[in-house]
Amino acid sequence: MLFHVLGPIEVHAAGEPLAVAGKPATVLATLLLHRNAWVSLDELADQVWPHGRAPLSAVANLRTYVWRLRRGLPEPGRLDRLGDLYRLQARPDEVDAGRAAEILGDAARVADPAVGLSMVDEALGWWRGRPYAGLPFAVEADQLNELRLDLRELRAALLPALGRPAEAVTELRTVLTVAPLREAAWAGLVRTLAAAGRRAEALLAYRRAAELLGAELGVEPGPELAAARRLVLAGV
Incomplete structure (x- = not known):
């Protein structure tokens, strides 16, 4: 399974990709940013309704969003609950941004520039627009756009050889x-x-x-x- 954040949020597994939009996408993105760690309902509410604008129904709404995510995920067991805490289990290489960051380091160390270039081109191909498109994660999106520029600089360094x-x-x-x-x-x-x-x-x-x-x-x-x-x- 692969989680895509380098553009609109999607989950890829066997079959058609699962597109997640709206407030459930904000919940999924928050859990991905804190993957393998427990995240409270309060933390999720702060992301979904920033600046203290959470409605009285926030807790019920969030539980519904998580329930929808669990139903839609190809591997629902990845999303755990412990009281009012939630955790999404994923390795770094199961998130496209994590894979891209790993490739940046690996491709720079490859002896064969053709192999390095192929790796970089694969990573750049994962961008489908602005990271976390349409979601309130501007700082994280900017950081991933910097990663994309780092990859393009490395690509330029490999081409002359x-x-x-x-x-x-x-x-x-x-x-x-x-x-x-x-x-x-x-x-x-x-x-x-x-x-x-x-x-x-x-x-x-x-x-x-x-x-x-x-x-x-x-x-x-x-x-x-x-x-x-x-x-x-x-x-x-």
């Missing part, structure tokens, strides 16, 4: 369009352009990065970006 530097440049420029202050992506872009013999473009990218960092954050380029510039100047 496979004879695809132009694609790596495009990938990094796409990352920087979304997150223009990601210094590691700027450093990767400078290095990739230089390695492809595009020295003038590499220096231009460095200057653009330095200007942005100075204007937006009031800081000088960090060690990684400065080292990338030195490589360009040294003709490496």
Whole structure:
């Protein structure tokens, strides 16, 4: 069984995926964020009805939502109850976000760049939109979008070894369009352009990065970006 949070909440097992929407989806997402730990009805109510807006029927409603989830899950025994506490049992690799985080580390250590690239592409393919789409988990969604950018940076780092530097440049420029202050992506872009013999473009990218960092954050380029510039100047 696989829980999908990288987009609208879904549960995949044999057969058709189970889509979960509305308040039951908020309950499921909360249990997934605290998987394998007991979560109280009060904690669930705070997520489903934030800012103290829970109705008088909140407890009965929540129990109904959990009952619906248990009925819909391919393995209902995963969802336990102990009084007013609930627990969803799931391994990290049974949540698409957990798998993606594992792949980020594993793919970076693979000796064969083609294998690493295949792993990264598989992980990126799990995104179906904004994580926790339509649910009140903005901080968690932003963190997972950062993970997606980390995967795309790793993808760009693997492509040149496979004879695809132009694609790596495009990938990094796409990352920087979304997150223009990601210094590691700027450093990767400078290095990739230089390695492809595009020295003038590499220096231009460095200057653009330095200007942005100075204007937006009031800081000088960090060690990684400065080292990338030195490589360009040294003709490496």
